[in-house]
Amino acid sequence: MSILMPQGHPESYYLATAKGLVAHPALRGDETADVCIVGAGYTGLSAALHLAERGYSVAVLEAERVGWGASGRNGGQLGTTHRKDQQTLEEMLGREWAHRLWSLAIDGLATVKNLIADHKIDCELKPGILHAAWKEREAPEMRAEVEHMAREYGVTTLRYVPRDEIHEMVATTRYHGGILDLGAAHLHPLNYCLGLARAAAAKGVRIFENSRVLDIARTDPARVATAKGSVTARHVVIACNGYLGKLEPRIAGRIMPVNNFILATEPLGEAAARALIRDDVGVQDTKFVIDYYRLSADHRLLFGGGENYSGRLPRDLAAFVRKPMLRVFPQLKDVQIDYAWSGTLAITMPRIPDFGRLAPNVFYAQGYSGQGINIATLAGKLLAEAVAGQAERFDWMADIKVPIFPGGTLLRYPGLLAGVLWYTLKDRLP
Template sequence: MTSGYPESYYAATATAWPPHPPLKGDVTTDVCVVGAGYTGLSAAIHLAERGYSVTLLEAERVGFGASGRNGGQLGTGHRKDQRTLEEKFGKEWAHRLWTLAEDSVATVKGLIADHRIDCDLTPGVIQAAWKARDIDWMKEEVEHMSREYGYDKLGFIPQKDIREQIGTTRYFGGLLDRGAAHLHPLNYALGIARAAEAKGMKIYEHTPVTKITDTDPAKVHTAHGTVTARFVVVATNGYLKKLEPRMARNIMPINNFIVATEPLGEDMARALIRDNVAVQDTKFVIDYYRLSPDNRMLFGGGENYSSKFPRDIAAFVSKPMLRVFPQLADARIDYAWGGTLAITMSRMPDFGRLAPNVVYAQGFSGQGINMATLAGKLLSEAVAGQAERFDWMSRIKVPTFPGGTLLRYPGMVAGMLWYAMQDRLP
């Protein structure tokens, strides 16, 4: 177990990561990266590979936030499907966005392969139809992605077959994405950190940033030191807090929750998910789950929009889990935890510049493993003066939340609760 992380199955099974000291004193570097989640780590390793000196500041520990606590699903595409993107941006831009999405998955898999990151990468994700009306668009999706994008890794699963693959009667069918995968999210983050450190990156943990000056060079302030840098990459996502109001108005932090059962044994595990794929459903507040290598059910379900987690996370998540798998009623819950992610109004990520030499990306809206990793790569390109792909994303302006950071919660919470209520209707 790696210390200094919230208790979770991932922390309990993480590869060793030694503590790194906080920043004390003044440092000069080419690039200062703020935040050691997927975005910051990906930016750091891609910048280090380009020959930049990189200093990374993390308020807690590497992968402490959503990057080390999520459902572990490496999805394909963007948070919005391609047909929606075509309607919103036109076919040319939709195809550019698909090219980026394909690169996002390839980048994750490439980092894992190139640096031999031991993170249990396993192929296959099923999107399961919660309602009968989902079937028509799923069939159309398979045809559309094959015809318009040449993507042949997506297949429709009829109801009779999905009941053989997943041990529940809740679903009306589904989509199997053979290009998607699942993995141990914290070990993936720690693996990138090790590789980046081996290339010269300097990491300071337990070093919250208090201020970033829009100067050239920029200066990043902490409680006990400063970093003077030619460029700054802000990669805080749902843990931005009050650091930068210009970014905060574009995102809203929300909390998701996961449980891990006791080991269930090989026979029970295969009865729940026959082919060891990950699963997510089509509800607004989705259920997402998969099996661990030691045959635990890792089930994510439920979210809240508060600064606090539920008092009893195990009971909170067990309710949706038992709706899908009542046969787990007697299974012991060994771990229960939550994490904070950032969503945008449009559910597309927010890329931008705070100054010519200060860039950021945030708001991955639940599509973080692939999109945050890609974001770090695009941020490194922008720093290096090759900003074409970064600009593709930054031109997609996300709307700010009504009422700004102070009043965004009441309206959004009411709307999200309304959509969540629809999940319960036939």
């Protein structure tokens, strides 16, 4: 491997502050492996690392660069939960299943923290996420959620924050209360992803960049083909998430790629930054199209807001995200925006991840619906367990039937857009 200058990745604050960015070769010719993984984001790299630790030979094929997708461009918030809260999961799936999913979420959170510690990944891990109530009626619901989690799950890391206190914690009058989750955290997402890649490579994983997969043969062993080579493997893991495209039509309709947008302000100085977010926690609100933000190590505000559902991005990303930022922090109207970028995540209809098998030797996981750092890292671990023949925990997820979007890939965009417009209107109502 050779040192890579910041090229090949979309411009972002994360790229400008990346640590240990290296170039991996493109696939040339034919390779063999026990497992071939498609995608070098959190899912693929976590699976590769966990498989290598079990003694499997692993080849990872990445269409662009390690962390090129949302794994290197997201909001950096390491949540505790799945996208749905536990009470909702209890209603959807039953109490026993919801408790299983909670145990997985906790394991995912611990896995991320342990990987960072064990492999000395320098990714600015900081504790705490504050979930902020956008509407007044949501505050008592949050208080009830804290009480429910303490009573039913023994959770002691959640604390209800009343309206007066949340205004002391965050310099805005927008919120009516919140939940402080001290078990959650936030981090530099690209540096975390690059750290996973280094750890995997150190265990013998072969990573090939600029090696877009064109076909996965439905054979055993499978042959995974790129334009200039192939990998023949006993097992295949598809870890593309929002960048799946047309590679595997059997699962493409179960997810909707969604573009999210983030900006980074100029450095504000430590005092001014802490005046915005007193305790340096990550913050996310309860709107349907959520705002999420945090402070960087060099005291910038990193603010995510707005999304769209087509391949076309807003012409001026900075202006697009500046609008929701100023709704929360109007005092930043004169602050310069140094970076603005986008990333593509994938959602499912029920906002529950989609795990499964396409054949006895082909596994996939996708559709993390905004909880990618925790759940995608967990997915990689569960995929490794399933490949190794220990699929009980993988099947807890795979047995949840995630439906195809109405109309499949052809009509999912108009249907979702209509729903989003409705919920966006509700966000604006009292």
